[in-house]
Amino acid sequence: MVPTMGYLHEGHLELIRRAAAENDEVAVSIFVNPLQFGPGEDYQTYPRDLERDAELAEAAGADWIFHPAPEVMYPPGFATTIHVGGPLTERWEGERRPGHFDGVATVVTKLFNLIRPDRAYFGEKDFQQLQVVRRFTADLNLGVEIVPVPIVREPDGLARSSRNVYLTAGERPKATVLYRALLAIREAAASGASPAEALAAGEKVLDGVPEFVPDYLAIVDPDTLEPISKWIPGARAIVAGRFPTVRLIDNMEVWDR
Ligand code: AMP
Numbered sequence: 001m002v003p004t005m006g007y008l009h010e011g012h013l014e015l016i017r018r019a020a021a022e023n024d025e026v027a028v029s030i031f032v033n034p035l036q037f038g039p040g041e042d043y044q045t046y047p048r049d050l051e052r053d054a055e056l057a058e059a060a061g062a063d064w065i066f067h068p069a070p071e072v073m074y075p076p077g078f079a080t081t082i083h084v085g086g087p088l089t090e091r092w093e094g095e096r097r098p099g100h101f102d103g104v105a106t107v108v109t110k111l112f113n114l115i116r117p118d119r120a121y122f123g124e125k126d127f128q129q130l131q132v133v134r135r136f137t138a139d140l141n142l143g144v145e146i147v148p149v150p151i152v153r154e155p156d157g158l159a160r161s162s163r164n165v166y167l168t169a170g171e172r173p174k175a176t177v178l179y180r181a182l183l184a185i186r187e188a189a190a191s192g193a194s195p196a197e198a199l200a201a202g203e204k205v206l207d208g209v210p211e212f213v214p215d216y217l218a219i220v221d222p223d224t225l226e227p228i229s230k231w232i233p234g235a236r237a238i239v240a241g242r243f244p245t246v247r248l249i250d251n252m253e254v255w256d257r
Helices: 010-022 050-060 100-115 124-139 162-166 172-190 195-207
Strands: 002-004 027-030 064-066 119-123 145-149 213-220 236-243 246-253
Touching: 002 010, 002 100, 002 119, 010 050, 010 119, 010 145, 027 050, 027 100, 050 064, 064 100, 100 124, 119 124, 124 145, 124 236, 124 246, 162 246, 172 195, 172 236, 172 246, 195 213, 195 236
Parallel strands: 002 027, 027 064, 119 145
Antiparallel strands: 213 236, 236 246
16 A cells, blocks of 8 residues: 555655555555644645546556545544654654654554555655654554655655645745755765764755755664764765745665665
8 A cells, every 4th residue: 555645746656656566456545634734734735636646546556545534534532543652753853743753653553454455655755754654563563564665856856745836936946955955965975074074064055045944954873863973874864944835854865775
């Protein structure tokens, strides 16, 4: 299965194609999950287009679409959530979006129980989410193989996202700043910089676009998401922040495995 919130783009379609190539049948869920949005976030305005999504998903190889109504997933009296504890959920997105990962863990567990997939495909675009999903899937013996899929980008490097439609024409070219900061870190690492020096190179790139207000830029252990002071195989740079109209996240492996 491929869990999504819909408004499908090339990133989602790559997950569906991978799933179709590697499995007999593919179910795609399209559900804007209220539980993973905080107060003041964009649950109401999150873009939706079921008809177009269904066509795109089918063309990419989906056999089933699961599109439940919120009241079907969370009927009156619903009272159980999955809380993923520990350092993995305390930092980064977990800190900026309290309750977000509990919402993700709860809906993904429900989707796994409803669909009973052998494998589930998740994008590296949401890298911390991928690691959180791996954590509770293992912790709760859900018996689903989690398959990671690399980030799909626009030609100029912007990571594809349903939220990119919120970017104004003026912001759109500047939105490459996340990708450019990550590239600067990877290039600095390749030319002998320490993680601290590479991070400074990335911060300099972010400073060049004052409309973008960073929430964090860090170089972390890919498994624990703890910041690192020495290079380790698979080290990841992660970044998130806000333009006036939209919050964006991105990440990149900056030290080879
Ligand atoms: P969403 O609809 O935003 O919840 O995303 C559904 C799935 O698609 C998640 O596993 C995301 O990580 C994945 N995804 C979203 N954007 C991309 C992208 N640009 N490249 C790869 N995977 C993506």
